Amino acid sequence: MGTLTLAIEALAVLPGRIAIARHQAQLGYSALEVTIAGTLRDVSDLARPVGVLMLLVLAGALFVRHARAMRVLLPALAVLAVLVWFTSAAAAEFKVQRGVDATWFDVQIATHASTPGGTFIGFLKCRRHYVPALLISSAVAALVLVARRRARSWPMENQLAVLGGFAGATTLGWLLALAPLDPHVRVFRTVSDRHIVGEPFVNLFSSFGRSQENVRLGMRGLIETTTFAPAPEGAAIVGLPAAAGSIRCSSHPFARSFVEDGAEPPREGANGHRPLAPEAARVLRLLDRISAELYEGRALPIDVWQVMLESFRGDDVHALEPTAPRDVAPFMNGLYEAAARGDGTVIAVRNMWQAGARTSQGLSAYLCGLGTMPYGLSVARDFGSIPLRCLPDLLADAKLEGSFWYGGNPSFDDMDPFLRRHGIAEVTGAMQLPRDAPIGQEGVTDRAVYAHAADRVLASAPEHARYTLVMSASNHIPYMRPDDVTPEVEARAAALRSSPSFIGSNDDAARVRTFAYADHALGELVDRLRPRHDRTIFVLGADHSTGDPFTWRNPSRNVEAAHARIPFAILLPEPLVANAARPDALRALVRELDAALDGHAWSQNDVPLFVLTLLSHAPGMRALPPERRWHTLGGERTSPYWRAPADAHAIGIDAVANFYGVDDDARSLLPAEKASFVRDASEITTSCPSLRPVAAALSTFLRGHVARCNDRDAIQAER
Structure with missing residues (x-):
């Protein structure tokens, strides 16, 4: 028996x-x-x-x-x-x-x-x-x-x-x-190699349920109560200044200054500042000049649309990986092609690397520059209530009306409270959308969500600037067929599955369809907003790559790039550029910026500073008094405080939870370290040692400034 x-x-x-x-x-x-x-x-x-x-x-x-x-x-x-x-x-x-x-x-x-x-x-x-x-x-x-x-x-x-x-x-x-x-x-x-083989039953049921410290205390509680060895370099790994020894509630220990003319001046009491590398300083300087050209002589404000594309892997985008067919994502590929032609309307990053393995970490990167955390931590999910001054806070201060749209449940991963704390007052999810809306994976489909969000903005008062953050979901595992997938997308996906370059299974064919659908929905959104193209900037990027099987034949695939490189582009529609005071000068600056970005690795954690600098000449931003011109955005190449392990040019957590570091040529520089959840304090000493100093810096911040300065109240006083 x-x-x-x-x-x-x-x-x-x-x-x-x-x-x-x-x-x-x-x-x-x-x-x-x-x-x-x-x-x-x-x-x-x-x-x-x-x-x-x-x-x-x-x-x-x-x-x-x-x-x-x-x-x-x-x-x-x-x-x-x-x-x-x-x-x-x-x-x-x-x-x-x-x-x-x-x-x-x-x-x-x-x-x-x-x-x-x-x-x-x-x-x-x-x-x-x-x-x-x-x-x-x-x-x-x-x-x-x-x-x-x-x-x-x-x-x-x-x-x-x-x-x-x-x-x-x-x-x-x-x-x-x-x-x-x-x-x-x-x-x-x-x-004996537990990272390859795994121990699913041990990890699921050892110390079952609430006896696990990460469940009983929460990840914030676990980090806060763990004693770490001193690690002064911890903040620098995520691009934040090293705090002074004493706690001063009148100033935030991680505060950074606004970029002025392409340079970020040091702040009193902040340690670790040094000049940016020339390529990073050039990029920020060009973004600042583009901002000046965009806003010079404008009567109407500029809206910002930021779209996070679920699991939109760079390995499936022809512009980033030529072995992938163009028809998988014709709209996204078209943006890269416009940048390559020198149209002067698209800022396209060909070497963008993800910050974290999950959507919550991608959200933390795009909004706070803090997506690369050890032990599966997420700033948005696990530390959403701590005092940080992120991109939406700054946009709210600059009088951009913020809203968030998502086809699923916005309370998932505590997104709803995190976003509201950071200045986004209007949060819309499946419960607020029509009951008869078409359904896809995770809730209402991308096309339906985009349509409702666009109609809301098109009907809004023209004198108000708006920041609209939209999170797609239809390209989420297990890649359920969206109710409103178009015949054109179905036909294109079927043709792709029949192509000689397709090496996937029937399971992968479902992902090809939802990937093509997500790209089609994005193009449809941009087209729907055409009446406001003269006053809209689109910030478009994937939340993360995916560990799904590779789909397209590529005998020389760079596996790390396939697991961590993502598409990212900023679209300045033609009417917006044409209506600038000096459109030719603006186009030339965009072309120069594309050239400056090419050949270098950039991190998803750099994106919020990209956006902030691009909007730096907005009237509301220029009107901020000196005492409010600060933030706590992390970052990598764009931060004068960043220190990377092994002199990497970009670091992060890839789609299969490996902490990685790459150079400008996408070569891996660090041995693989798993950055998975820890169940208790004992695992902290053995998991992902390269990022352990970050956890130590967070623990010090929680037990020091946060505990003594009454969380966000101190920040509100300073704001």
Whole structure:
């Protein structure tokens, strides 16, 4: 019976392990080795808890009425197989997408998503899960039937012998992945590599539920209560000044000055300031000059639209990765082509690197310049209430009316309270949109959300400047077909799936459709706002890349770039440029800026300073008094306080949760470190050591300035 239980455990986890192994094969690992190693690991991890549970069931059946023992045990094993398969498959999909195992904290976050149940069911509908599951379920059913037929001949009268044999087999299964196996055999080395193989059941259920410190205390509480070694370099890694030793509630320890004529002057009490690298200083200087040209002699204010594109991977954009077909994203590719032609209307960054692996971290990067955090931390989700002066705060001070639009639940990842605290008063999600709106993954589709947001702005008073932040969702895993996908997009996606360059599966074909849909919806939004093109700036970029299997044939793929490079562009519509006081001068500056950006790596964390500098000559911004001309934006190349490990030109967390550092040629400079959630303080000392100083700086800030200066009240007084 013990052997039968172990066999069913192995079969139940096998589909999930096959899915992980096929994905790891794209990264150079042996699929067979990863499958064997992962199955051994899971059987070892499951042997004890499952063995104890089944031992109790078996003992109860034997001592009550041993003739019926198998009638009880076999159905229990069947139920167990289904539960183990479901958990294993969901955990496998999480690892494919995120590069790390899910923890109970991830489960807690997922319950607040727009459609958590639909997302998990969508995962299991993927062919990479259900096809192996159908085959394995047939094997499990056959095994159970054989066991039932042969059970009558098994000696069950000696209860102690039966239970002892079961316990012995369970112990053997537990030792399966723990025995000191030969390290010269590669599969045994793979078993011991927990980053490759993972431990989904240990990470999910070890210290189950609220006994995990990250769940009980929250990530902020965990960081705040952990004692770190002094790390004065921590703030500099995210582009913030190193605070002076004493706490002064009259000034923020992370305060930075506005850029003036392309340079950021140091602030009193802030340590670590040094001149920017020439290429960064040139970019900021050109943004400042473009701002001056845009606002000179203007009668109407300028609106800003910022669109975050869900999982819009650079590896699928032809302008960034030529092996990807242009038709996957014709609108985004068109922006890059306009910049290459020198139209003077598009600021296109070809070498933009993501800050974090999740949308919440992308939001933190785009708004606060602080998207690169250790341990899966997010400023927006985990530290949303602490006093930081981010881009929306500055825009609100400059009299831009802020709004946020999202097709799902805005309270997911605590976005709603974070945005409201930072000056965005109008927050619209699925509950505020029409009940009959078309549905896609995570809620109302991109096209419908964009249409309602555009109509709202088009109907607004012309004398008011507006900042509209929109977050797309339709290109989210598991890539459900949007209700309002157009026939043209369907036909284009079908043609792409039939092209010789497509190397994906049917599961990947669904992502091609939603990717093309997201690009089409973006182009439609820009076109819908044409009546306000003479007064609108579009800031367009992906929230992060994705760990999904690679879709397009590319024998020389740069895997790090595929997992971390994202598209980013700022569109200045032709009517806006044409109505400038000196349109030719403005076009020339945009062309010069595109040339300055090319050839260098830039971070998503630099974007808020890009936007702030581009708006620096707006009347509301120029009217800010000196005591309000400060911010706490992080950043990388654009920050005079930034210090990168190994002299990297951009750092961040890639789509599979590796902390990375690259140079201008997209070469990796740092050994891979996993930046996954930690469950308790003991894991902080071993996880992602390169970013541990950042956590130390946050802990000092929380226990010092935040605790003593009454959070945001002190900031309000200074503002």
